[in-house]
Amino acid sequence: MTPMLLIRYGEIHLKGQNRPFFEKVLLHAIIASAKKFDGYVDKGQGRYYLRNVKPQDMPQAINAMSKIFGIYSVSPAMEMEKDLEIIFQAAADMACRKLKSLSKETATFKVESKRADKRFPMNSMTLSAEAGGYILEHVPGLSVDVHHPDFTVYIEVRESAFVYTDIVMGSGGMPVGTSGKGMLLLSGGIDSPVAGYMMAKRGIALEAVHYHSFPYTSERAKQKVIELAQELSAYTGPIKIHMVHFTDIQMSIYEKCPEEQLTLIMRVFMMRIAEKIAKDRNCGALITGESLGQVASQTLASLTVTNSVIDLPVFRPLIGMDKLEIMDIAKRIDTYETSILPYEDCCTVFVPKHPVTHPKLEKILKSVKLLDSEALIADALAKTEVITVTPACVE
Structure with missing residues (x-):
C-alpha cells in the first residue's frame, strides 16, 4: 500500500x-x-x-x-x-x-x-x-x-x-489560461485582488497594472501591492505587474481640470493606459474590482464614461456584490490582511471634496482635451517597470 x-x-x-x-x-x-x-x-x-x-x-x-x-x-x-x-x-x-x-x-x-x-x-x-x-x-x-x-x-x-x-x-472553476488572458487593474485595496481571483477561477490568465504616485505614495505602498500579487499568484500562477508612474498625470489633472472631475478623469487615464498595455501583452479584456455604487467613480453614469474611452471589454466580477461579501472572499483567499495595511495608494491622492457622481461624457471629454493626453500616456508607459511575482519570489 x-x-x-x-x-x-x-x-x-x-x-x-x-x-x-x-x-x-x-x-x-x-x-x-x-x-x-x-x-x-x-x-x-x-x-x-x-x-x-x-x-x-x-x-x-x-x-x-x-x-x-x-x-x-x-x-x-x-x-x-x-x-x-x-x-x-x-x-x-x-x-x-x-x-x-x-x-x-x-x-x-x-x-x-x-x-x-x-x-x-x-x-x-x-x-x-x-x-x-x-x-x-x-x-x-x-x-x-x-x-x-x-x-x-x-x-x-x-x-x-x-x-x-x-x-x-478545491477551488473549482476552470484551469487558468483556458479562457485567454486579462489585464487586472490592481490597487492596494480589498476589491481588485478578489476580482482577479474570480476571473482566474473562470480560466483567465492574469497580468496586472498598478499605478503609483511617488513621492505621494511610499515605497512600502508599492511593496504592499507586490505582496498582494504574490498572495494571488498562489491561485493563478506567476503574475507580471506593470508598475506605472502616475504622478505627472495626476499633477496635470489637478492643475488644469475641474476639481469635482479629478477622480473620474484619473480613472479615464488609468483605463486608457491599461488598455494599451493589455493590447501589447495580448490580453483580451481589462479586469477591475468595481462594485456598482460603492464610490463616486463606480456609479452607473461614471462606469459609462470609463467604458466609453476604451475598446476592450471590461470584466467587473464584483459589480453586484456588497462590501461584506467581497471582504469574506478576501479573507478566504488570504489577501484581506495585506489589503487593509494602512499604506496610501494613488487613488487617495488629490481626492476632491465633492466628486461628481452623475457625470456627462461630453463634459469629461472636454476636460480631458485640456491635457496633452498622448504625451502624458507615452511618458508614463516609458517609465513603466515590469515585475514578475510568484508565491516564492519576486523578479
Whole structure:
C-alpha cells in the first residue's frame, strides 16, 4: 500500500470534444505545483494521481492542490492492488486511524464504494457491505449509520484500488489560461485582488497594472501591492505587474481640470493606459474590482464614461456584490490582511471634496482635451517597470 493524493476535477467533465485541452492545461498546472514536493503526476479515468510526496510534505501538498483552479477536491488516500483482502484491511486501518483522530471511544461510520473498473468481480453496493462488515469485526467501538455517520470510508476501484476517509474541497472553476488572458487593474485595496481571483477561477490568465504616485505614495505602498500579487499568484500562477508612474498625470489633472472631475478623469487615464498595455501583452479584456455604487467613480453614469474611452471589454466580477461579501472572499483567499495595511495608494491622492457622481461624457471629454493626453500616456508607459511575482519570489 502506498500513500498518495487522489485529485478530482469538476466542471471539465461538462466539456465535449475539447475536453482533452482543458485536461492537459490542468495537468500542467498540477505538475508545476507538484515539483516543489518532488511528486510526480499521472492521469487516470476522471482523476489525477499525485505520488511520491513525503509524509511530512503531505499537508502542504494538499493545500497547494486545493488552490489550483479546475480541481474540485483532493483526498489523501492509500493506493493498493485490486485484491479484496488488501482493500478490506486498508479500510479497517483507515477507520481505526479516523476513530483515534476523533478522540472518541465510539463512533458511527459508513462505506461508500465506486467501481469504475467493471471487470472487478464485486459491484459497488456489495463491496461497501462487505467492507463495512470487515471494519465492524476488526475495529472495536464502531457502529454503522448510513444516514448521519461520524465519518465515511471511501473505496474506489479504478486502475488500482484507493481507500480514504477525507475529502478536501478545491477551488473549482476552470484551469487558468483556458479562457485567454486579462489585464487586472490592481490597487492596494480589498476589491481588485478578489476580482482577479474570480476571473482566474473562470480560466483567465492574469497580468496586472498598478499605478503609483511617488513621492505621494511610499515605497512600502508599492511593496504592499507586490505582496498582494504574490498572495494571488498562489491561485493563478506567476503574475507580471506593470508598475506605472502616475504622478505627472495626476499633477496635470489637478492643475488644469475641474476639481469635482479629478477622480473620474484619473480613472479615464488609468483605463486608457491599461488598455494599451493589455493590447501589447495580448490580453483580451481589462479586469477591475468595481462594485456598482460603492464610490463616486463606480456609479452607473461614471462606469459609462470609463467604458466609453476604451475598446476592450471590461470584466467587473464584483459589480453586484456588497462590501461584506467581497471582504469574506478576501479573507478566504488570504489577501484581506495585506489589503487593509494602512499604506496610501494613488487613488487617495488629490481626492476632491465633492466628486461628481452623475457625470456627462461630453463634459469629461472636454476636460480631458485640456491635457496633452498622448504625451502624458507615452511618458508614463516609458517609465513603466515590469515585475514578475510568484508565491516564492519576486523578479
